[in-house]
Amino acid sequence: MSEHEEKEDGDPLPECPPMVSRDLKSILVTSVLQLEEIDVGLYRGKNHWIPLSRRLFGGQIIGQALVAAAKSVGDHLYAHSLHCYFVRAGDPDIPVLYNVDRVRDGRSFCVRSVKAIQRGEPILVLQASFHLDQPSPLMHQFSMPEVPPPEDLLSLEDLIRFVLGKPDLEQKVKQGFNKVLANEVPIEVRPVNPLQFSREVTTEPKRMFWVRARGHIGEGNMKLHVCVAAYISDYSFLGTTMMSYPAKRVKMMASLDHAMWFHNTFRADEWMLYEVDSPWAGGSRGLVQGRLWRRDGVLAASCCQEGLIRLTAPKDRSKL
Ligand SMILES: CCCCCC/C=C\CCCCCCCC(=O)SCCNC(=O)CCNC(=O)[C@H](O)C(C)(C)COP(=O)(O)OP(=O)(O)OC[C@H]1O[C@@H](n2cnc3c(N)ncnc32)[C@H](O)[C@@H]1OP(=O)(O)O
Numbered sequence: 001m002s003e004h005e006e007k008e009d010g011d012p013l014p015e016c017p018p019m020v021s022r023d024l025k026s027i028l029v030t031s032v033l034q035l036e037e038i039d040v041g042l043y044r045g046k047n048h049w050i051p052l053s054r055r056l057f058g059g060q061i062i063g064q065a066l067v068a069a070a071k072s073v074g075d076h077l078y079a080h081s082l083h084c085y086f087v088r089a090g091d092p093d094i095p096v097l098y099n100v101d102r103v104r105d106g107r108s109f110c111v112r113s114v115k116a117i118q119r120g121e122p123i124l125v126l127q128a129s130f131h132l133d134q135p136s137p138l139m140h141q142f143s144m145p146e147v148p149p150p151e152d153l154l155s156l157e158d159l160i161r162f163v164l165g166k167p168d169l170e171q172k173v174k175q176g177f178n179k180v181l182a183n184e185v186p187i188e189v190r191p192v193n194p195l196q197f198s199r200e201v202t203t204e205p206k207r208m209f210w211v212r213a214r215g216h217i218g219e220g221n222m223k224l225h226v227c228v229a230a231y232i233s234d235y236s237f238l239g240t241t242m243m244s245y246p247a248k249r250v251k252m253m254a255s256l257d258h259a260m261w262f263h264n265t266f267r268a269d270e271w272m273l274y275e276v277d278s279p280w281a282g283g284s285r286g287l288v289q290g291r292l293w294r295r296d297g298v299l300a301a302s303c304c305q306e307g308l309i310r311l312t313a314p315k316d317r318s319k320l
Pocket of ligand 1: 051055056057058059086087088089090156180189191197207209234235236253254255256308310
Protein backbone atom coordinates (compact mmCIF):
# COMPACT_ATOMS: atom_id res chain seq x y z
CA MET A 1 0.00 0.00 0.00
CA SER A 2 1.22 3.50 -0.65
CA GLU A 3 0.75 6.70 1.27
CA HIS A 4 -2.47 7.25 -0.69
CA GLU A 5 -4.35 4.13 0.27
CA GLU A 6 -7.07 4.79 2.80
CA LYS A 7 -8.18 2.67 5.70
CA GLU A 8 -11.85 2.18 6.41
CA ASP A 9 -11.77 1.45 10.15
CA GLY A 10 -12.24 3.92 12.99
CA ASP A 11 -9.49 3.02 15.50
CA PRO A 12 -8.73 5.53 18.27
CA LEU A 13 -5.90 7.91 17.43
CA PRO A 14 -2.52 6.60 18.70
CA GLU A 15 0.27 8.57 20.38
CA CYS A 16 3.45 9.43 18.44
CA PRO A 17 6.56 7.44 19.48
CA PRO A 18 9.64 9.38 20.66
CA MET A 19 12.10 10.17 17.86
CA VAL A 20 15.30 8.09 17.57
CA SER A 21 18.46 10.07 18.35
CA ARG A 22 21.02 10.46 15.53
CA ASP A 23 23.67 9.00 17.89
CA LEU A 24 21.90 5.67 18.30
CA LYS A 25 22.85 2.91 15.91
CA SER A 26 20.25 2.58 13.13
CA ILE A 27 17.73 -0.17 13.81
CA LEU A 28 18.17 -1.08 10.14
CA VAL A 29 21.64 -2.42 10.92
CA THR A 30 21.11 -3.65 14.48
CA SER A 31 17.92 -5.55 13.70
CA VAL A 32 16.14 -5.29 10.33
CA LEU A 33 19.10 -6.31 8.16
CA GLN A 34 20.58 -8.77 10.69
CA LEU A 35 19.74 -12.23 9.35
CA GLU A 36 19.97 -15.43 11.32
CA GLU A 37 21.87 -18.21 9.49
CA ILE A 38 19.87 -21.44 9.58
CA ASP A 39 21.85 -23.56 7.11
CA VAL A 40 24.26 -23.02 4.20
CA GLY A 41 22.69 -20.30 2.05
CA LEU A 42 19.52 -20.22 4.16
CA TYR A 43 18.69 -17.26 6.40
CA ARG A 44 15.79 -15.97 8.49
CA GLY A 45 14.81 -12.29 8.74
CA LYS A 46 12.71 -10.46 11.35
CA ASN A 47 9.91 -8.11 10.45
CA HIS A 48 10.08 -4.54 11.60
CA TRP A 49 8.22 -1.49 10.27
CA ILE A 50 4.89 -2.56 8.74
CA PRO A 51 2.97 -0.27 6.35
CA LEU A 52 -0.72 0.45 7.01
CA SER A 53 -1.63 -2.15 4.38
CA ARG A 54 -0.42 -4.85 6.86
CA ARG A 55 1.54 -6.52 4.05
CA LEU A 56 5.32 -6.66 4.47
CA PHE A 57 7.19 -3.58 3.26
CA GLY A 58 8.77 -4.36 -0.11
CA GLY A 59 11.95 -2.42 0.81
CA GLN A 60 12.46 -4.66 3.83
CA ILE A 61 12.20 -7.84 1.74
CA ILE A 62 14.58 -6.48 -0.92
CA GLY A 63 17.08 -5.24 1.70
CA GLN A 64 17.08 -8.57 3.54
CA ALA A 65 17.33 -10.58 0.30
CA LEU A 66 20.33 -8.48 -0.75
CA VAL A 67 21.99 -9.04 2.64
CA ALA A 68 21.53 -12.80 2.14
CA ALA A 69 22.99 -12.64 -1.39
CA ALA A 70 25.95 -10.51 -0.28
CA LYS A 71 26.92 -13.04 2.42
CA SER A 72 28.05 -15.50 -0.26
CA VAL A 73 30.33 -13.15 -2.24
CA GLY A 74 33.85 -11.96 -1.41
CA ASP A 75 34.52 -8.64 0.31
CA HIS A 76 36.13 -7.31 -2.89
CA LEU A 77 32.81 -7.52 -4.80
CA TYR A 78 30.00 -4.96 -4.57
CA ALA A 79 26.39 -5.17 -5.70
CA HIS A 80 26.05 -3.13 -8.89
CA SER A 81 22.47 -4.14 -9.71
CA LEU A 82 19.43 -6.08 -8.57
CA HIS A 83 16.16 -7.07 -10.22
CA CYS A 84 13.20 -8.58 -8.41
CA TYR A 85 9.50 -9.51 -8.54
CA PHE A 86 7.10 -9.37 -5.60
CA VAL A 87 4.99 -12.44 -6.32
CA ARG A 88 2.89 -12.69 -3.13
CA ALA A 89 2.04 -10.36 -0.28
CA GLY A 90 4.35 -10.87 2.71
CA ASP A 91 2.71 -11.74 6.04
CA PRO A 92 4.07 -9.51 8.85
CA ASP A 93 3.15 -12.10 11.52
CA ILE A 94 5.71 -14.71 10.50
CA PRO A 95 9.44 -14.50 9.64
CA VAL A 96 10.79 -14.65 6.09
CA LEU A 97 13.30 -17.28 4.93
CA TYR A 98 15.90 -16.39 2.31
CA ASN A 99 17.31 -19.15 0.14
CA VAL A 100 20.42 -18.14 -1.84
CA ASP A 101 21.44 -19.84 -5.08
CA ARG A 102 25.04 -19.19 -6.19
CA VAL A 103 24.22 -18.81 -9.90
CA ARG A 104 27.73 -17.99 -11.11
CA ASP A 105 31.13 -16.98 -9.81
CA GLY A 106 33.26 -15.31 -12.49
CA ARG A 107 36.53 -13.39 -12.40
CA SER A 108 34.86 -9.93 -12.36
CA PHE A 109 31.19 -10.69 -11.71
CA CYS A 110 29.18 -12.95 -9.37
CA VAL A 111 25.45 -13.51 -9.76
CA ARG A 112 23.14 -14.66 -6.99
CA SER A 113 19.47 -15.57 -7.03
CA VAL A 114 17.46 -15.32 -3.81
CA LYS A 115 14.00 -16.64 -3.04
CA ALA A 116 12.20 -15.05 -0.08
CA ILE A 117 9.83 -17.65 1.30
CA GLN A 118 6.87 -17.78 3.69
CA ARG A 119 4.81 -20.92 4.33
CA GLY A 120 6.91 -22.75 1.74
CA GLU A 121 6.01 -20.35 -1.08
CA PRO A 122 8.03 -17.53 -2.66
CA ILE A 123 6.97 -13.97 -1.86
CA LEU A 124 9.90 -12.40 -3.75
CA VAL A 125 12.41 -13.59 -6.31
CA LEU A 126 15.55 -11.48 -6.64
CA GLN A 127 18.66 -11.60 -8.77
CA ALA A 128 21.66 -9.54 -7.77
CA SER A 129 24.95 -9.10 -9.57
CA PHE A 130 28.22 -8.18 -7.84
CA HIS A 131 31.24 -6.64 -9.56
CA LEU A 132 34.89 -5.95 -8.83
CA ASP A 133 35.79 -2.28 -8.59
CA GLN A 134 37.17 -1.74 -12.12
CA PRO A 135 38.05 1.94 -12.73
CA SER A 136 37.70 3.23 -16.29
CA PRO A 137 38.12 6.62 -18.02
CA LEU A 138 34.56 6.27 -19.37
CA MET A 139 32.57 8.28 -16.84
CA HIS A 140 29.55 10.56 -17.02
CA GLN A 141 26.40 11.38 -15.06
CA PHE A 142 23.53 13.89 -15.16
CA SER A 143 23.70 16.87 -12.79
CA MET A 144 21.86 16.80 -9.50
CA PRO A 145 18.85 19.16 -9.42
CA GLU A 146 19.32 22.33 -7.36
CA VAL A 147 17.09 22.16 -4.29
CA PRO A 148 17.10 23.61 -0.75
CA PRO A 149 19.27 21.67 1.71
CA PRO A 150 17.53 19.26 4.12
CA GLU A 151 18.32 21.57 7.08
CA ASP A 152 15.97 24.19 5.57
CA LEU A 153 13.07 21.76 5.11
CA LEU A 154 10.42 20.26 7.37
CA SER A 155 10.44 16.59 8.23
CA LEU A 156 7.67 14.31 7.02
CA GLU A 157 6.38 14.09 10.61
CA ASP A 158 6.23 17.91 10.92
CA LEU A 159 4.35 18.13 7.64
CA ILE A 160 1.89 15.47 8.74
CA ARG A 161 1.31 17.34 12.05
CA PHE A 162 0.73 20.52 10.04
CA VAL A 163 -1.85 18.80 7.81
CA LEU A 164 -3.50 17.24 10.89
CA GLY A 165 -4.01 20.75 12.27
CA LYS A 166 -6.36 21.59 9.38
CA PRO A 167 -9.97 21.79 10.60
CA ASP A 168 -11.62 20.46 7.43
CA LEU A 169 -9.53 17.28 7.15
CA GLU A 170 -11.52 14.11 6.34
CA GLN A 171 -11.70 11.76 9.34
CA LYS A 172 -10.34 8.82 7.33
CA VAL A 173 -7.32 10.83 6.17
CA LYS A 174 -6.74 11.98 9.77
CA GLN A 175 -6.75 8.41 11.05
CA GLY A 176 -4.37 7.28 8.31
CA PHE A 177 -1.89 10.10 9.10
CA ASN A 178 -2.06 9.41 12.85
CA LYS A 179 -1.21 5.78 12.20
CA VAL A 180 1.75 6.81 10.02
CA LEU A 181 3.01 8.98 12.93
CA ALA A 182 2.48 6.24 15.51
CA ASN A 183 4.49 3.62 13.65
CA GLU A 184 7.95 5.12 13.27
CA VAL A 185 9.61 4.16 9.99
CA PRO A 186 13.40 3.68 10.37
CA ILE A 187 14.13 6.32 7.73
CA GLU A 188 13.91 10.11 7.77
CA VAL A 189 12.24 12.02 4.93
CA ARG A 190 12.23 15.76 4.14
CA PRO A 191 10.07 16.59 1.11
CA VAL A 192 11.43 19.39 -1.09
CA ASN A 193 7.96 20.72 -1.99
CA PRO A 194 5.57 20.58 1.02
CA LEU A 195 2.58 21.64 -1.10
CA GLN A 196 2.97 18.51 -3.21
CA PHE A 197 3.06 16.42 -0.08
CA SER A 198 -0.22 17.77 1.28
CA ARG A 199 -1.71 17.32 -2.22
CA GLU A 200 -2.83 20.95 -2.32
CA VAL A 201 -1.53 21.25 -5.86
CA THR A 202 -1.91 18.96 -8.84
CA THR A 203 1.44 18.60 -10.53
CA GLU A 204 3.26 16.43 -12.98
CA PRO A 205 4.11 13.11 -11.32
CA LYS A 206 7.57 14.23 -10.21
CA ARG A 207 8.83 14.81 -6.68
CA MET A 208 12.02 15.08 -4.70
CA PHE A 209 12.80 14.47 -1.08
CA TRP A 210 15.87 14.16 1.11
CA VAL A 211 16.13 10.78 2.74
CA ARG A 212 18.48 8.91 5.08
CA ALA A 213 18.44 6.03 7.57
CA ARG A 214 17.26 7.04 11.03
CA GLY A 215 20.16 6.65 13.46
CA HIS A 216 23.85 6.02 12.92
CA ILE A 217 25.45 3.44 10.60
CA GLY A 218 28.97 4.74 10.23
CA GLU A 219 31.57 4.67 7.52
CA GLY A 220 33.15 1.53 6.18
CA ASN A 221 30.79 -1.23 5.25
CA MET A 222 29.63 -0.31 1.75
CA LYS A 223 27.83 -3.65 1.40
CA LEU A 224 25.58 -2.64 4.29
CA HIS A 225 24.93 0.88 2.97
CA VAL A 226 23.78 -0.64 -0.33
CA CYS A 227 21.28 -2.91 1.50
CA VAL A 228 19.98 0.05 3.51
CA ALA A 229 19.57 2.05 0.28
CA ALA A 230 17.60 -0.86 -1.17
CA TYR A 231 15.30 -0.65 1.88
CA ILE A 232 14.93 3.13 1.55
CA SER A 233 14.33 3.09 -2.21
CA ASP A 234 10.86 1.50 -1.96
CA TYR A 235 9.50 4.08 0.50
CA SER A 236 7.28 6.72 -1.03
CA PHE A 237 8.25 5.59 -4.53
CA LEU A 238 5.12 4.23 -6.22
CA GLY A 239 2.90 6.90 -4.60
CA THR A 240 4.43 9.35 -7.12
CA THR A 241 2.07 7.89 -9.76
CA MET A 242 -0.90 9.50 -7.95
CA MET A 243 0.35 13.10 -7.95
CA SER A 244 -1.67 14.11 -11.00
CA TYR A 245 -4.89 12.63 -9.59
CA PRO A 246 -5.57 14.29 -6.19
CA ALA A 247 -9.28 13.36 -6.30
CA LYS A 248 -8.78 9.67 -7.01
CA ARG A 249 -8.85 7.22 -4.12
CA VAL A 250 -6.65 4.13 -4.14
CA LYS A 251 -8.10 0.76 -3.14
CA MET A 252 -4.89 -1.22 -3.60
CA MET A 253 -1.35 -0.22 -4.42
CA ALA A 254 1.58 -2.64 -4.33
CA SER A 255 4.98 -2.88 -5.93
CA LEU A 256 5.15 -5.61 -8.56
CA ASP A 257 8.84 -5.42 -9.32
CA HIS A 258 11.88 -3.34 -8.43
CA ALA A 259 15.26 -2.79 -10.03
CA MET A 260 18.30 -0.89 -8.79
CA TRP A 261 21.71 0.02 -10.11
CA PHE A 262 24.44 1.18 -7.72
CA HIS A 263 26.89 3.61 -9.29
CA ASN A 264 29.06 5.10 -6.55
CA THR A 265 29.90 4.76 -2.88
CA PHE A 266 27.60 6.56 -0.43
CA ARG A 267 26.47 6.52 3.18
CA ALA A 268 22.81 5.65 3.66
CA ASP A 269 22.82 7.40 7.06
CA GLU A 270 23.70 10.70 5.37
CA TRP A 271 21.16 12.80 3.47
CA MET A 272 20.59 11.75 -0.12
CA LEU A 273 18.21 13.44 -2.55
CA TYR A 274 15.63 11.03 -3.99
CA GLU A 275 14.44 12.39 -7.35
CA VAL A 276 11.41 10.41 -8.45
CA ASP A 277 9.12 10.60 -11.48
CA SER A 278 6.44 8.51 -13.07
CA PRO A 279 6.67 8.59 -16.87
CA TRP A 280 3.63 6.35 -17.39
CA ALA A 281 0.51 4.86 -15.82
CA GLY A 282 -2.19 2.76 -17.47
CA GLY A 283 -3.95 -0.60 -17.36
CA SER A 284 -4.06 -0.54 -13.51
CA ARG A 285 -0.29 -0.26 -13.38
CA GLY A 286 2.18 2.60 -13.03
CA LEU A 287 5.90 2.99 -13.63
CA VAL A 288 8.23 5.00 -11.39
CA GLN A 289 11.90 5.74 -11.77
CA GLY A 290 14.21 7.36 -9.25
CA ARG A 291 17.70 8.66 -8.73
CA LEU A 292 19.44 8.74 -5.36
CA TRP A 293 21.94 11.60 -5.23
CA ARG A 294 24.66 12.12 -2.65
CA ARG A 295 24.41 15.66 -1.36
CA ASP A 296 27.75 16.51 -3.01
CA GLY A 297 26.08 15.90 -6.40
CA VAL A 298 27.38 12.40 -7.10
CA LEU A 299 24.79 9.98 -8.51
CA ALA A 300 24.72 7.10 -6.01
CA ALA A 301 22.00 4.82 -7.43
CA SER A 302 19.15 4.57 -9.95
CA CYS A 303 15.87 2.72 -9.35
CA CYS A 304 12.86 1.63 -11.37
CA GLN A 305 9.61 -0.03 -10.37
CA GLU A 306 6.24 -1.02 -11.77
CA GLY A 307 3.31 -1.24 -9.40
CA LEU A 308 -0.29 -2.33 -9.31
CA ILE A 309 -2.75 0.54 -8.73
CA ARG A 310 -6.42 -0.29 -8.26
CA LEU A 311 -8.74 2.65 -7.64
CA THR A 312 -11.98 2.68 -5.68
CA ALA A 313 -14.99 2.73 -7.99
CA PRO A 314 -16.45 6.24 -8.46
CA LYS A 315 -19.67 6.82 -6.44
CA ASP A 316 -22.90 6.34 -8.39
CA ARG A 317 -24.07 9.97 -8.68
CA SER A 318 -27.67 8.98 -9.63
CA LYS A 319 -28.22 7.82 -6.05
CA LEU A 320 -27.07 11.10 -4.46
C1 LIG B 1 7.11 13.05 -0.17
C2 LIG B 1 7.05 11.95 0.80
C3 LIG B 1 5.63 11.57 1.17
C4 LIG B 1 5.69 10.35 1.99
C5 LIG B 1 4.42 9.86 2.60
C6 LIG B 1 4.73 8.47 3.02
C7 LIG B 1 3.70 7.79 3.82
C8 LIG B 1 3.65 6.47 3.79
C9 LIG B 1 4.48 5.70 2.85
C10 LIG B 1 4.22 4.24 2.93
C11 LIG B 1 4.99 3.60 1.84
C12 LIG B 1 4.72 2.15 1.83
C13 LIG B 1 5.15 1.60 0.51
C14 LIG B 1 4.83 0.20 0.47
C15 LIG B 1 5.11 -0.41 -0.90
C16 LIG B 1 5.15 -1.85 -0.68
O1 LIG B 1 5.87 -2.27 0.14
S1 LIG B 1 4.12 -2.91 -1.56
C17 LIG B 1 4.61 -4.47 -0.89
C18 LIG B 1 5.40 -5.26 -1.84
N1 LIG B 1 4.60 -5.76 -2.90
C19 LIG B 1 3.65 -6.73 -2.69
O2 LIG B 1 3.38 -7.17 -1.59
C20 LIG B 1 2.97 -7.29 -3.90
C21 LIG B 1 3.01 -8.80 -3.82
N2 LIG B 1 2.33 -9.40 -4.93
C22 LIG B 1 1.04 -9.70 -4.84
O3 LIG B 1 0.37 -9.47 -3.84
C23 LIG B 1 0.49 -10.39 -6.04
O4 LIG B 1 1.50 -10.64 -6.96
C24 LIG B 1 -0.61 -9.58 -6.73
C25 LIG B 1 -1.76 -9.26 -5.80
C26 LIG B 1 -0.06 -8.28 -7.28
C27 LIG B 1 -1.09 -10.51 -7.83
O5 LIG B 1 -2.37 -10.21 -8.23
P1 LIG B 1 -3.30 -11.38 -8.78
O6 LIG B 1 -2.59 -12.22 -9.76
O7 LIG B 1 -4.53 -10.70 -9.22
O8 LIG B 1 -3.49 -12.25 -7.48
P2 LIG B 1 -4.73 -12.97 -6.92
O9 LIG B 1 -4.21 -13.78 -5.77
O10 LIG B 1 -5.47 -13.66 -8.00
O11 LIG B 1 -5.64 -11.77 -6.36
C28 LIG B 1 -5.19 -10.96 -5.30
C29 LIG B 1 -6.33 -10.06 -4.87
O12 LIG B 1 -6.67 -9.14 -5.94
C30 LIG B 1 -8.04 -9.35 -6.32
N3 LIG B 1 -8.10 -9.19 -7.76
C31 LIG B 1 -7.55 -9.99 -8.69
N4 LIG B 1 -7.78 -9.51 -9.91
C32 LIG B 1 -8.52 -8.38 -9.74
C33 LIG B 1 -9.07 -7.42 -10.64
N5 LIG B 1 -8.91 -7.56 -11.96
N6 LIG B 1 -9.77 -6.38 -10.14
C34 LIG B 1 -9.94 -6.24 -8.80
N7 LIG B 1 -9.42 -7.11 -7.89
C35 LIG B 1 -8.73 -8.17 -8.36
C36 LIG B 1 -8.37 -10.75 -5.89
O13 LIG B 1 -9.71 -10.92 -5.69
C37 LIG B 1 -7.61 -10.85 -4.58
O14 LIG B 1 -8.31 -10.13 -3.59
P3 LIG B 1 -8.49 -10.76 -2.14
O15 LIG B 1 -7.09 -10.98 -1.62
O16 LIG B 1 -9.22 -12.05 -2.32
O17 LIG B 1 -9.25 -9.72 -1.38
